[in-house]
Amino acid sequence: MVVQSFLLGLVAVWGVLDYQLGTLYTFRPITIGPIVGVILGDLQTGITVGASLELLFMGAISVGAYIPPDVLIGGILGTAFAISTGAGLETAVTLAMPIALIALSISNFIAALTPTFLKFADDAATKGDSKTIKKVHWLMGAIGALEKFLLVFFAYYLGVDVVESVLGSIPQVIIDGMAVAAGMLPTLGFAMLMRMILTKKIIPYYFLGFILTAYLGMPVLGVAILGVIIVAEKFGFLSGVKEAVVGANNEEVDDDDF
Structure with missing residues (x-):
């Protein structure tokens, strides 16, 4: 469990580094899902869930001042919990968006604190100290990577048993309803995308x-x-x-x- 949690955390770190490498969009669920599937030993479910979550989050892109839900965290944990609990797509659909919204809230809170470090970069720029500017740059990036790693690591390590107990208490009619909703998600994703373009x-x-x-x-x-x-x-x-x-x-x- 610890090893799997650690590897999933590294996948989250890779999602953060994706932006530093030119925004390759490898952090999207359609790419992350199969990777999570390989780590947890169920590639087929990883591919299926990843593709389905990609349709759900298709319209979740940053446009102007709009900050979308955390697709990276929602995709990783939604797929991971779907595989670990054996409940499949219904679990991913139930958990992915709430997890993504909670992760976004945490990121926004941290983002409100980290700009305080920029004062050191401003002072260094005034003095012509490029080394300090580079250190602040790396520090800001490291904080973002560490945040995603810890979120995924502890959520998966501590949350599997809780998720299984919650799923066991959910009436079958709700599970069936989520299965129907899963079939409607592609339409919702395309509608969100069309609204913007x-x-x-x-x-x-x-x-x-x-x-x-x-x-x-x-x-x-x-x-x-x-x-x-x-x-x-x-x-x-x-x-x-x-x-x-x-x-x-x-x-x-x-x-x-x-």
């Missing part, structure tokens, strides 16, 4: 994809390939002329939300 110019392509799948029976892969072709033509990749750039220089583009 849907504009007047994009809406025709949305309905085009809907018609192709709902009425013409085209598979999702076919719609995706068609979308790539439309993008290639729209941005002038086929002719070598970036029409979008030219259009932006010659006329005002209306990008209001739909």
Whole structure:
């Protein structure tokens, strides 16, 4: 148990380092889930739960001042508890979002305290002391990594028995209801994503994809390939002329939300 908790904590640390490596998005549940599955000896469940949680958290991205739930912690612990309790996707769905919200609250509290260290960096910048600036930079990063590690380590190490007892006390009708909700999560995830990106110019392509799948029976892969072709033509990749750039220089583009 200690070894598994430690390894899961290291996965959380990797999720933090993902931002330092250029934001590769390897901290997303679809990537983290299989890794958790390997650590806990159930790769298949890790893949299944990770993919399902990715749909749930699809719209959970930082846009402007909006800070989304902690996808990393929710994905790791949701998948880990689903595997360790043997309850599968229903457990992941039940626990992932609450865990992600609690982890976000903890992160916000810590984020309100850590800026006090920036004063040392400001003073060092005034003196031209680059070494101190580097130390503060590493310290801030280490605090974030340590926070995620401890959250995952102690939550998994101390929480499995508690989660199992809680699950045992939940009526079967609620478990069945969560199973139904799990089937609706992809729609919720896509709706959250569309709410942020849907504009007047994009809406025709949305309905085009809907018609192709709902009425013409085209598979999702076919719609995706068609979308790539439309993008290639729209941005002038086929002719070598970036029409979008030219259009932006010659006329005002209306990008209001739909």
